[in-house]
Amino acid sequence: CNMMTGCGIVEAGMGQVIGSMVLFGACFDEGQSASLRKIGVIDSKMLSPEERDFLFEKIIEACGGRYYAVIVSPSEIDEAVSRGELNLLEANKTAEIINFLNPDTAIIDCPDPKPDRYASKIRAMLKNKNLKILAEHKADFKYAEVGAASILAKVIRDREIEKISRKLGIDFGSGYPSDPRTAEFIQKHWNEKSLHGVIRRSWAPVRRREGEKGQMRLSEF
Structure with a gap:
């Protein structure tokens, strides 16, 4: 053709x-x-x-x-x-x-x-x-x-x-950070080992959580 x-x-x-x-x-x-x-x-x-x-x-x-x-x-x-x-x-x-x-x-x-x-x-x-x-x-x-x-x-x-x-049995919305359901899901589950292949850890919402966790650790000293 x-x-x-x-x-x-x-x-x-x-x-x-x-x-x-x-x-x-x-x-x-x-x-x-x-x-x-x-x-x-x-x-x-x-x-x-x-x-x-x-x-x-x-x-x-x-x-x-x-x-x-x-x-x-x-x-x-x-x-x-x-x-x-x-x-x-x-x-x-x-x-x-x-x-x-x-x-x-x-x-x-x-x-x-x-x-x-x-x-x-x-x-x-x-x-x-x-x-x-x-x-x-x-x-x-x-x-x-x-x-x-x-x-x-x-x-x-x-x-x-x-x-x-379906696999997780959770409705986390569209997967975009601006979606309230997605934001709530990230807040609750961001650090679960089983979700490491599902959540993008380099994205700002997850990095923020990691930053907060690091700050909390420092405040324990």
Whole structure:
């Protein structure tokens, strides 16, 4: 098939304090963006979880199975944060997606303040050096391909969170620090050994607790 392909790549769950981050790439043929808009693909943040679920199968069908997901665990995120390399970790996983799908153009929702710098980090890790990279802020809003990938990524992220919630038998909300249920869960359970693979220890709410615990120890002297 000589049709040019564009691959939308995006993350979901970067800001969560609980659970994995999902990086997702989905490939579409040139000219498919109008039909994606027609089935209801808009910025995933503007859709309810039910609407995203409804669109999930339709988008999978539209990309003809040309998609690839990378799940990044809390411990992998913590390790990258400790080295100050969270963006590099994301660039690395993005390159893995591009190398697997090998589109003509990769359209990336960029987490780095400098998109050009981010694009060259990724290019250095690509097998196909002729590939075109567009790394932009708010790409999920501007490009239907990235908007579609974002919907798929968020559905997978939501399912991951549900799985953890069921396994623990606790409703801790969305996993984001701003969610009162999540905040309460962190306050109660942040230091439980069994949750070390579930809670991101490098995130501010957990670091604050560790700081408070350290202060309490000092006050015992």
